[in-house]
Structures are given as structure tokens and as C-alpha cells.
Amino acid sequence: MNSFIAYMGGKSLLTKKIIPKIPAHKCYCEVFAGAAWMLFKKEESEVEIINDINTDLVTLYRVIKLHLVEFIRYINWILVARDEFDRFKKENPETLTDIQKAVRFYFLLKSGYAARIDNPSFSVAVSSKPRFNLLRIEEELSAVYLRLARVYIENKPYETIIPRFDRPDTFFYIDPPYYDCEDYYGKGIFSRTDFTTLRDILSKINGKFIMSINDTKEIRALYKGFKIETVKTSYSAGGANKKKQVEELLISNY
Numbered sequence: 001m002n003s004f005i006a007y008m009g010g011k012s013l014l015t016k017k018i019i020p021k022i023p024a025h026k027c028y029c030e031v032f033a034g035a036a037w038m039l040f041k042k043e044e045s046e047v048e049i050i051n052d053i054n055t056d057l058v059t060l061y062r063v064i065k066l067h068l069v070e071f072i073r074y075i076n077w078i079l080v081a082r083d084e085f086d087r088f089k090k091e092n093p094e095t096l097t098d099i100q101k102a103v104r105f106y107f108l109l110k111s112g113y114a115a116r117i118d119n120p121s122f123s124v125a126v127s128s129k130p131r132f133n134l135l136r137i138e139e140e141l142s143a144v145y146l147r148l149a150r151v152y153i154e155n156k157p158y159e160t161i162i163p164r165f166d167r168p169d170t171f172f173y174i175d176p177p178y179y180d181c182e183d184y185y186g187k188g189i190f191s192r193t194d195f196t197t198l199r200d201i202l203s204k205i206n207g208k209f210i211m212s213i214n215d216t217k218e219i220r221a222l223y224k225g226f227k228i229e230t231v232k233t234s235y236s237a238g239g240a241n242k243k244k245q246v247e248e249l250l251i252s253n254y
């Protein structure tokens, strides 16, 4: 199935190239989950964990898993309108209940241009309908609710999550912010030096991992002790149907 949100850096297309490379495992841990395209596309594993440092995003997952009916009841009254978008954008998530927080985050992602997180802007197009579709929400989110029912949802930094779930039969999917785009998901959550810290943690694990990352000479040098492959993929480059072809690295320890 598909993820229920478009997300900056979402790996909807790359999953096709990575899934055949996932080794046998018992525990699946998606450390930088974002929209968790990999979780939604792959077969279910025996134990599954998704983690992200973004509390609003993780609240959305938790609310869909635990309070879907209330979430839908609230969102049913929202219009796709610029005023509504601006009102949500101005709200301070810390003053909201978890359900309000989840609705706000979901609405801003669904109605914003290019699914930007840091400073979203209202998206309108003459060539396509709004992505926020009240008529489909219940059906779409019910499927997500079922998929998340047996998934652990964590809200921790990667350096806590990886050692916590590391076992010989754990597989980690690692999809950090791109090199040179470290603060695309917010300031102060991931920095250039984290690529070194992450490498040091990954070089000590008992489990297996695949990391997807943009192809730069700095990343190649930092991760030269691991297996590095190049894969072609494409991304939306703004505007309807514009795709940009890029090469990404898949780095693994097996």
C-alpha cells in the first residue's frame, strides 16, 4: 500500500529498488521514518518499529492508530481554503491537544506546496484537484490504522533508537536528511557531524542496515568501509508531473 502523506524526501519510488535487497530479519526498524514509505510498501515483518524525531509527525501516527474516529470527526469540518491554512500555520502546536496537533500537521502537509515542513505555503493548481480529499479520508486512513495496529511508534533521536533495537536479526532502514540539506526538517535536529556519529553507531551494530542518501564525495569518503551501490531514481521537482532524475547511494553492511 501507499503512505498516506506526500513528504519531502519521501522514498515512494526508491522502495522498489530497496525492497528486493532487504535480508531475512525478525525485527524491522525504520529510524528516520518521515512518511514511512518503506513500511507501507514492504511485506509485514514479525516486529516493526517506526521512529522519527518530529513530535508533530509522530503524534499524527499515534492519533491515527489510537483515535482515528475522533480525528476523522474533527477533520470532516475543515475546508481547503487559504484562510484555514493560514490559521493552522499560525497555531502553536504546543497549545493544542494531540488530536488538534495531528489534524493541523496532516492538513498543512496535504494542502501545502511540495509537502514542505519548515515553512509550508498553501498549494493551488489549475491542473489538479486538492490533495486533501474529505471524501476519501475515512477509507484511506482506515487502511493506515489497520497497518499501524501492530507497529511500535517511537519519537527519539536516531542515536537512542539504533542501540535500543539492535539485535543480530534486526534490519534497520536508514533514510536521514540529505548531505548539505541537514536542516530541511527543522533546525538543530540533524547536523553535518551526525553523518560521522551515525557511521560510528552503524559500524558497531549486530543487525543489518541499508541507508539511502544522496551521492556526494563526502558521504562516499565517510562510509568507505561499507558496501556502496549507486541507484537511479526520480523525484518530483515542483509543478505537476515534473520529475528530476537523480542518482542515490545505497550503503549497507552486508
Ligand SMILES: C[S@@+](CC[C@H](N)C(=O)[O-])C[C@H]1O[C@@H](n2cnc3c(N)ncnc32)[C@H](O)[C@@H]1O
Binding pocket: 007, 008, 009, 010, 011, 012, 031, 032, 033, 034, 035, 036, 037, 038, 051, 052, 053, 054, 156, 157, 158, 159, 175, 176, 177, 178, 185, 189, 190
Ligand atoms: C528523508 S526524511 C525520511 C523520509 C522517509 N523515508 C519517507 O519515505 O517518507 C528524514 C526524516 O528524518 C527525521 N529526522 C531528522 N533528524 C533526526 C534525528 N536526529 N533522529 C531521528 N529522526 C530524525 C526527519 O524528521 C525526517 O522525517
